[in-house]
Amino acid sequence: MPDLQEIFSRALLEAAGGLGSDAVPDLAVEPSALSEVGDYSSALAFRMAGVLKRPPREIAREIARRLGEQPPAHCREITVSGAGYINFRIDFGSLTPAVIGQALSLGAVISPDPTAGAKVIVEHTATNPNKAAHVGHLRNACIGDTVARLLRARGHQVEVQNYIDDTGVQVADVLVGIRHLGLSARDGETFDRFCSRAYVEVCRRYEAEPELVQLRAQTLRQIEDREGEVAVAAKELASKIVDAHLQTMARAGVGYDLLTWESDIIELGFLGHALDWMQEAGVIRQPAEGPFRGCWVLPHDDTSEEQELAQGEAKVLVKSDGVATYTGKDVAYHLWKFGVLGLDFAYRLWSPQGPATTTADPELAQLAPDRFGRAARVVNVIDQRQAAPQVVVKEALRRLGFETQSAALYHLAYEVVALSPSAATALGVDTTEGKARYALSGRQGIDVGADDLLDEAERQVQSKARDRTVAARLAASAVRYYLLRFGLNSIINFDFGEALRTSGDTGVYLQYAHARACGILAKVDALPMPADVPQLSASEEVLVKLLERFPRVVAEAADGLSPSTLASYTFTLATSFNDFYEHSDRLYQLQDEALRGLRRSLVDATRATLARCLELLGLIPLGRI
RNA sequence: GCCCCCAUAGCUCAGCGGAUAGAGCGCCGGCCUCCGGAGCCGGGUGCGCAGGUUCGAGUCCUGCUGGGGGUACCA
Numbered sequence: 001m002p003d004l005q006e007i008f009s010r011a012l013l014e015a016a017g018g019l020g021s022d023a024v025p026d027l028a029v030e031p032s033a034l035s036e037v038g039d040y041s042s043a044l045a046f047r048m049a050g051v052l053k054r055p056p057r058e059i060a061r062e063i064a065r066r067l068g069e070q071p072p073a074h075c076r077e078i079t080v081s082g083a084g085y086i087n088f089r090i091d092f093g094s095l096t097p098a099v100i101g102q103a104l105s106l107g108a109v110i111s112p113d114p115t116a117g118a119k120v121i122v123e124h125t126a127t128n129p130n131k132a133a134h135v136g137h138l139r140n141a142c143i144g145d146t147v148a149r150l151l152r153a154r155g156h157q158v159e160v161q162n163y164i165d166d167t168g169v170q171v172a173d174v175l176v177g178i179r180h181l182g183l184s185a186r187d188g189e190t191f192d193r194f195c196s197r198a199y200v201e202v203c204r205r206y207e208a209e210p211e212l213v214q215l216r217a218q219t220l221r222q223i224e225d226r227e228g229e230v231a232v233a234a235k236e237l238a239s240k241i242v243d244a245h246l247q248t249m250a251r252a253g254v255g256y257d258l259l260t261w262e263s264d265i266i267e268l269g270f271l272g273h274a275l276d277w278m279q280e281a282g283v284i285r286q287p288a289e290g291p292f293r294g295c296w297v298l299p300h301d302d303t304s305e306e307q308e309l310a311q312g313e314a315k316v317l318v319k320s321d322g323v324a325t326y327t328g329k330d331v332a333y334h335l336w337k338f339g340v341l342g343l344d345f346a347y348r349l350w351s352p353q354g355p356a357t358t359t360a361d362p363e364l365a366q367l368a369p370d371r372f373g374r375a376a377r378v379v380n381v382i383d384q385r386q387a388a389p390q391v392v393v394k395e396a397l398r399r400l401g402f403e404t405q406s407a408a409l410y411h412l413a414y415e416v417v418a419l420s421p422s423a424a425t426a427l428g429v430d431t432t433e434g435k436a437r438y439a440l441s442g443r444q445g446i447d448v449g450a451d452d453l454l455d456e457a458e459r460q461v462q463s464k465a466r467d468r469t470v471a472a473r474l475a476a477s478a479v480r481y482y483l484l485r486f487g488l489n490s491i492i493n494f495d496f497g498e499a500l501r502t503s504g505d506t507g508v509y510l511q512y513a514h515a516r517a518c519g520i521l522a523k524v525d526a527l528p529m530p531a532d533v534p535q536l537s538a539s540e541e542v543l544v545k546l547l548e549r550f551p552r553v554v555a556e557a558a559d560g561l562s563p564s565t566l567a568s569y570t571f572t573l574a575t576s577f578n579d580f581y582e583h584s585d586r587l588y589q590l591q592d593e594a595l596r597g598l599r600r601s602l603v604d605a606t607r608a609t610l611a612r613c614l615e616l617l618g619l620i621p622l623g624r625i
Numbered sequence: 626g627c628c629c630c631c632a633u634a635g636c637u638c639a640g641c642g643g644a645u646a647g648a649g650c651g652c653c654g655g656c657c658u659c660c661g662g663a664g665c666c667g668g669g670u671g672c673g674c675a676g677g678u679u680c681g682a683g684u685c686c687u688g689c690u691g692g693g694g695g696u697a698c699c700a
């Protein structure tokens with residue numbers, strides 16, 4: 001497998017070593033910023049200049065001369081430019097067949113990480129099971145799903161878990177609405193939408209009717225005590241919503257290995273066990289006085305506990321009414337994830353072809369008991385606002401003595417989805433304040449439903465698609481790519497026009513490029529690559545260079561847990577392919593056998609690489625549209 | 626108050642210390658339209674401000690300004 005950056009870097013460092021062993025920094029070769037000057041370039045000479053006390057250009061010349069004596073593979077020419085850049089020009093005669101061969105033989109693991117082996121758990125989605133999923137939840141799911149795909153492409157063993165918070169306050173809220181306010185679904189209203197409406201209604205009534213807040217607390221306690229019909233009703237409600245979420249996420253190509261139920265964590269005594277453990281170890285404290293009287297708390301800093309407890313600076317894991325907070329349960333969950341809790345769930349299938357699920361009832365078990373958990377590394381995809389409680393979980397593990405596990409717990413934080421002023425207006429939000437963006441709020445019913453968005457995308461794409469399946473896939477492509485192309489630190493200023501657009505930097509554009517490649521291939525019979533590679537055009541060289549970099553990009557995106565890195569590579573590849581297509585003679589009219597063979601292979605290699613990109617992004621590649 | 630994130634073209638965003646800062650949208654003009662145009666080509670006076678580190682700063686450091694978020698016995 002040719003990896004030019006690696007090959008050229010190694011040759012460069014070796015050649016540079018001859019100038020003085022200590023002077024060689026670990027500075028690699030990178031794709032040239034100036035294509036006129038070379039294909040790959042290095043600024044190594046600048047770094048060495050200071051140590052060697054010689055002008056960079058002179059050093060560059062010296063290194064280039066040494067490199068020239070025994071040029072690395074696939075290198076045609078080495079030059080020096082500017083004030084001391086060393087440039088490599090690619091020998092496409094040898095590189096092109098190697099790259100095409102590589103692209104056409106990629107396996108499931110695209111870019112093996114030598115350190116891969118032990119299990120990585122990726123937790124994502126974890127939407128409260130009390131309402132329909134909105135576009136913010138969808139962003140979480142798409143990020144998590146693509147991160148999981150990227151890690152697998154790197155050779156990691158990945159287990160995707162979706163945490164079901166069925167004993168939290170939000171489920172209790174909707175339950176209050178159904179049981180005490182008598183809310184029920186309207187004709188034709190889906191269950192998840194009904195719950196969304198009930199949630200809004202209940203939250204609205206809390207302000208005027210404080211006794212409802214009492215009912216919520218009571219409901220929550222009944223849920224957590226796992227007793228009676230309330231706990232059963234909660235589980236039922238959550239189960240129906242989970243089904244709805246799974247369906248919604250499946251439309252966007254998102255799936256899971258395991259659903260982890262919070263109620264099982266409680267029912268199986270994980271929580272109690274973890275809390276006992278932390279009490280015995282002195283990790284959590286129960287102050288007899290002060291603001292935390294009667295609570296079990298984890299002080300933020302274990303070196304100044306007394307002061308903090310007096311000032312109210314600690315994280316409550318168990319409230320004074322005896323009910324655990326989400327963070328308390330999360331600590332127990334994470335001890336289990338790393339296989340150090342000493343307890344395990346039983347497992348069954350959620351649905352015949354669906355994911356597995358935990359269960360507290362060993363008699364229902366269908367799957368091996370040791371199949372899940374026991375991770376060496378954990379990645380939690382949770383929005384940036386929950387950074388503080390994630391730190392608490394990490395700290396709890398560390399103070400219990402699990403330093404390795406604590407260090408291997410990573411919060412993959414991302415920014416939220418907000419509404420652009422035009423989207424907010426479309427949803428009936430008062431925008432007279434003139435803000436740049438408006439927050440989503442499930443509580444207030446201000447959001448864009450994930451299903452509604454996908455429905456709308458399908459409608460807009462219908463006329464161009466050959467059938468409904470294609471329309472659904474195009475719609476999912478548009479929406480999913482839109483949610484993935486932003487860096488994780490960017491707030492997505494959600495805009496209907498942008499999300500549903502089908503031209504330019506969009507998922508639909510990518511699908512068209514892929515379908516176009518398939519179309520070309522269908523018109524021309526397969527041909528062997530010529531033994532002597534003809535001279536490549538400029539746009540063909542660009543394509544070959546991009547294809548060559550693909551495994552490295554996958555590695556970068558996977559190691560950086562950065563879907564947007566792959567998204568922008570994919571767009572560049574699609575654009576370069578369209579450029580090639582536009583500026584090449586029609587393949588089926590080409591007389592020259594060698595040229596036909598080369599070009600068809602190149603199209604095929606591009607098609608294959610685009611397909612892999614789309615799959616990693618979670619879009620189903622379309623052969624025809 | 627303290628902590629985190631953000632500020633790049635009219636708008637939405639890429640740029641993980643290296644050469645002349647790039648895309649998409651929108652706008653104007655052109656090409657092409659039987660390899661599926663949802664395409665291609667051309668058109669650009671932009672890195673919030675002030676210091677610093679460096680041979681070299683949009684990128685690193687400090688301060689400031691302006692946004693967003695966190696700092697709950699919510700999650």
